[in-house]
Amino acid sequence: MSLILHILDETLVKRYIVEFHERDFSGVLPRELKVAKVRGKATAIIGPRRAGKTYYLFSILKEDPQKYLYVDFENPVFYPMTARDFIRVLDAYRELYPEIQKPVVMLDEVQAVPDWERLVRYLLDTGHEVYLTGSSSKPLSAEVATHLRGRALTYTLFPLSFREFLLFRGVEYGERAFYRNYTRIKALLGEYLEYGAYPEVALAPKEAREPILKEYLNVMIKRDVLERHRVRNVYLLNELLYLSLRSYAKYVSIDSLYRLLKGRLKVTKMTIANYLTYLEEAFFLLLLRKYERSPKARVVAPRKLYLIDTGLSLFGSKDIERDMENAVFIELMRMKSSNPRLEFYYWKSPSGHEVDFVVVEERRVKELIQVSADLSDEKTRRREFLALLNASKELKCKNLTVVTLNEEGVERVELYGMKGEIKLVPLTKWLLGREALRNEPETQLPV
Numbered sequence: 366m367s368l369i370l371h372i373l374d375e376t377l378v379k380r381y382i383v384e385f386h387e388r389d390f391s392g393v394l395p396r397e398l399k400v401a402k403v404r405g406k407a408t409a410i411i412g413p414r415r416a417g418k419t420y421y422l423f424s425i426l427k428e429d430p431q432k433y434l435y436v437d438f439e440n441p442v443f444y445p446m447t448a449r450d451f452i453r454v455l456d457a458y459r460e461l462y463p464e465i466q467k468p469v470v471m472l473d474e475v476q477a478v479p480d481w482e483r484l485v486r487y488l489l490d491t492g493h494e495v496y497l498t499g500s501s502s503k504p505l506s507a508e509v510a511t512h513l514r515g516r517a518l519t520y521t522l523f524p525l526s527f528r529e530f531l532l533f534r535g536v537e538y539g540e541r542a543f544y545r546n547y548t549r550i551k552a553l554l555g556e557y558l559e560y561g562a563y564p565e566v567a568l569a570p571k572e573a574r575e576p577i578l579k580e581y582l583n584v585m586i587k588r589d590v591l592e593r594h595r596v597r598n599v600y601l602l603n604e605l606l607y608l609s610l611r612s613y614a615k616y617v618s619i620d621s622l623y624r625l626l627k628g629r630l631k632v633t634k635m636t637i638a639n640y641l642t643y644l645e646e647a648f649f650l651l652l653l654r655k656y657e658r659s660p661k662a663r664v665v666a667p668r669k670l671y672l673i674d675t676g677l678s679l680f681g682s683k684d685i686e687r688d689m690e691n692a693v694f695i696e697l698m699r700m701k702s703s704n705p706r707l708e709f710y711y712w713k714s715p716s717g718h719e720v721d722f723v724v725v726e727e728r729r730v731k732e733l734i735q736v737s738a739d740l741s742d743e744k745t746r747r748r749e750f751l752a753l754l755n756a757s758k759e760l761k762c763k764n765l766t767v768v769t770l771n772e773e774g775v776e777r778v779e780l781y782g783m784k785g786e787i788k789l790v791p792l793t794k795w796l797l798g799r800e801a802l803r804n805e806p807e808t809q810l811p812v
């Protein structure tokens with residue numbers, strides 16, 4: 366047996382550091398995510414591959430890059446790497462910048478380092494400010510919770526909000542500008558729903574968008590699902606993938622998937638459940654639970670499936686109304702990232718009335734949101750309103766909203782003895798004007 370000693374090449378490391386500090390960061394656009402810096406705690410940014418985590422770190426360090434030791438663990442210079450090796454990287458930095466004893470350390474795609482929790486703890490214990498990123502929800506948040514026990518604050522970075530999207534496209538929307546640029550903003554909402562909101566896609570010319578998304582999807586599935594979990598039943602995974610791309614904003618349950626697939630495939634419910642979890646951890650999809658009083662009922666009810674980005678549905682079947690609902694859901698998730706006390710559910714009554722989103726804060730139902738592209742058909746209008754009124758009565762919440770494509774106003778509705786005031790809000794305005802529900806970043810705490 367031979368003992369291979371891996372030694373980091375000091376010259377390469379120093380070259381990496383110097384070259385990094387000399388990079389041009391002028392093209393890095395600001396993001397909305399606000400992180401609270403708490404002394405002695407690391408800041409963890411998780412989110413789907415390509416959502417902009419690396420650039421987010423750049424947006425923080427660009428003011429004064431030399432104060433930061435940024436390490437990209439996907440760069441071969443740092444592969445393989447252990448916590449112990451990293452001390453030598455720190456030494457290399459200090460030799461280059463003897464006047465800065467404690468750089469802010471940024472560990473990008475940290476899950477590539479096997480004992481990274483140890484490294485983070487060491488850095489915190491020696492008084493460094495630490496940022497870390499990862500492209501999977503599980504390894505990172507679970508590890509953070511167990512090994513770093515409250516020593517890191519975790520934030521999720523999603524693809525661009527519509528506000529960020531407009532900023533990336535150079536369109537102002539504040540106050541009067543919203544009306545001045547209204548036609549343009551409406552057209553951009555169409556693009557936002559069609560191609561989604563990955564930063565690179567937002568900046569790319571039209572013809573390049575679909576190929577970029579295709580590549581993102583392939584890499585995400587290959588690296589974050591197939592390889593990470595050594596998936597054996599690739600055929601089943603593909604089936605689940607395409608089902609998700611076709612059935613986003615619809616209900617799924619392990620049972621219904623099992624019934625659908627068992628005729629064609631040798632599957633078990635366990636495998637289906639596992640693969641869905643992998644897809645969820647890779648941030649490909651998100652599952653929304655049903656609002657139920659009893660926790661047990663919450664667990665067994667079907668979930669609603671949403672995609673991390675509406676652009677991905679280009680590879681399934683596009684539907685404007687479901688794209689709208691998906692975009693609203695991801696925006697709600699963005700809010701949750703800056704206010705973890707928020708919870709979201711869907712609501713469905715035994716008689717079949719459905720409300721898309723129930724907004725809960727500290728056990729209180731704060732708002733009921735319905736998404737409906739077009740209410741001009743009398744039957745649709747009645748169905749959506751009736752569902753809201755039913756939910757309003759049962760959940761004791763009078764704050765009712767229908768997010769529409771165009772219609773705006775307030776309706777006083779009375780049906781079957783139930784009364785309510787319903788706000789109709791066009792999606793453009795809804796996506797741009799949610800600041801009120803956001804909390805100050807200082808309130809984000811739990812990991």
Ligand SMILES: Nc1ncnc2c1ncn2[C@@H]1O[C@H](COP(=O)(O)OP(=O)(O)O)[C@@H](O)[C@H]1O
Binds near residue numbers: 396416420565
């Ligand atoms: N804030 C930003 N400003 C400008 N371009 C961005 C920004 N964020 C992301 N991008 C574009 O998207 C690509 C992917 O972003 P990146 O930060 O590498 O994602 P992640 O680290 O989450 O995988 C970048 O290479 C860049 O082209």
Ligand SMILES: [Mg+2]
Binds near residue numbers: 418419420473474
């Ligand atoms: Mg990155």
